[in-house]
Amino acid sequence: MAVHVKPVRGFGELRAFVALPFRLHAGTPWIPPLKLERYVFLNRRLNAYFKHGEAEYFLAGRDGRVVGRVTAQVDRAFNDFHGSRWGMFGFLEFEDDREVLQALLDTAASWLRERGCERMVGPMDFQLNDESGVLFDGYEREPLIRQPWHPPYYVRRCEEAGLTKAMDLLSWQLHVDNREILDPVLPRLAERARTRYGITIRPMSRRHLRREMDEFAMVYNAAWSQNWGFVPYSEEDLDAYALDMQLVYDRDWFMVAEAEGKTVAMAITIPDVHQIYKKMRGRLLPLGWWYYLNRRRLIDRVRVGFLGVLPEYQHTGAAAALYMAHFDAAARSRIRDGEASWILETNTSMNRGAEAMGGRVVKRWRVFERVLDGSTAPADRSAPRG
Secondary structure (H helix, E strand, O other), rough: OOOOEEOHHHHHHHHHHHHHHHHHHOOOOOOOOOHHHHHHHHHOOOOOHOOOOEEEEEEEEEEEEEEEHHHEEEHHHHHHHHHHEEEEEEEEEEEHHHHHHHHHHHHHHHHHHHHHEEEEOOOOOOOOOOOHHHHHHHHOOOOOOOOOOOHHHHHHHHHHOOOEEEEEEEEEOOOOHHHHOOOHHHHHHHHHHHOOOEEEEEEEOOOHHHHHHHHHHHHHHHHHHOOOOOOOOOOHHHHHHHHOOOHHOOOOOEEEEOOOOOEEEEEEEEOOOOOHHHHOOOOOOOOOHHHOOOOOHOOEEEEEEEEOOOOOOOOOOHHHHHHHHOOOHHOOOOOEEEEEEEEEOOHHHHHHHHHHHHEEEEEEEEEEEEEOOOOOOOOOOOOOOO
């Protein structure tokens, strides 16, 4: 039977869109998200992404059965910042069938081409800071919060479909309870940051978390602006991000580095609520709420989601001070393990920092691309910036 791809229309088809990975990945290390959270995230009125972007959701069907899904999206903030005409695809899920994936990608490419896009990059759900890439190393490990998981055939089928590599994303495992594996230069740099440059570490304020997000955006926009795939945060993005962070806030792991009262660096490390989602099995009821309320007693790993330093303070050892603060936080909690992810393969400073913390790469994801204008030229690595 032929594969038919159509836009999602109505709640029934949205339910099928959300439900597909639950069927495809049953019995694997994949951890199901909360279905309610997915409905909210995909709601164009509730997701701040749609203040600066547009998207279409597609389902692939064959013989009356859903066999794949994908989104196509255009982020105006991304293209305005980089002076590019890129489109993205995301939420990619499909049965192990070449025709299914080809139909999904062709449909997404056609939608993006109609909107003037010259290149299709993904998967991204909806942006690079959300779940991104196709897993190609570390299949046996459970994904942490906002990490995608895919079976091995995904990357093989993407390559067969003619997608080419745009960027690899890395996850470093960190044993934050073991100082013996540290590079010995790290504590010396942290001490120099304190004594020579007066850098101190404080926890973010939960009461004033929205205000802290403005400081986060200041550091993020300065430290990350030259990175591949960067998009500056808008006020609406920060409003939504602050609400998300309230749900996972932990005083021990939300850190600000200051010099003379000025924010110079930040780290946001998130307790891995995927450990709770695993018990909830995608449902809030009947016991999901109980697991969530008792998460501090159940979670023993974290994900280092962001650690950045203002460029003018990168020589001070502020990053090392934040790294050491993670070991201090672990000593005060039941957290013993974690991952720093995702980190661009080209982000030399962050990869060196993770290595200095005694980390090792345990997962890799690949972001793919396809030229849409008929050209066979390689990707322009200056847009977005590398």
